[in-house]
Amino acid sequence: MDSGSPYYVPAAVTVTAGGAIRWENPTPTHHTVTHDACFEDSGRCAFDSGAVEPGGAYTIPNLPPGRYPYQCRIHPIMRGMIIVTESPLLPSQT
Numbered sequence: 001m002d003s004g005s006p007y008y009v010p011a012a013v014t015v016t017a018g019g020a021i022r023w024e025n026p027t028p029t030h031h032t033v034t035h036d037a038c039f040e041d042s043g044r045c046a047f048d049s050g051a052v053e054p055g056g057a058y059t060i061p062n063l064p065p066g067r068y069p070y071q072c073r074i075h076p077i078m079r080g081m082i083i084v085t086e087s088p089l090l091p092s093q094t
């Protein structure tokens with residue numbers, strides 16, 4: 001979450017399975033980090049922070065590999081993407 005614009009920063013992030021993912025909220029207003037599937041009745045809701053207070057943070061311990069588009073319940077124009085990969089990226093030169 002960025003302090004100056006109503007967007008998540010960075011908008012998209014790639015992490016390795018097993019790692020924690022942490023959001024900080026440096027803005028003066030509440031925000032949420034809500035997996036898009038939480039807006040469906042699919043039972044695939046992976047994470048929903050609830051309202052994160054100004055100066056607060058939200059951490060997901062880990063996620064299974066996959067792509068996780070997410071948004072803010074309070075500001076639907078705020079959207080981001082988490083990509084969780086199976087294993088650490090290999091060096092390009094081997």
Ligand SMILES: [Cu+2]
Pocket residue numbers: 030031032072073074075078
């Ligand atoms: Cu928001």
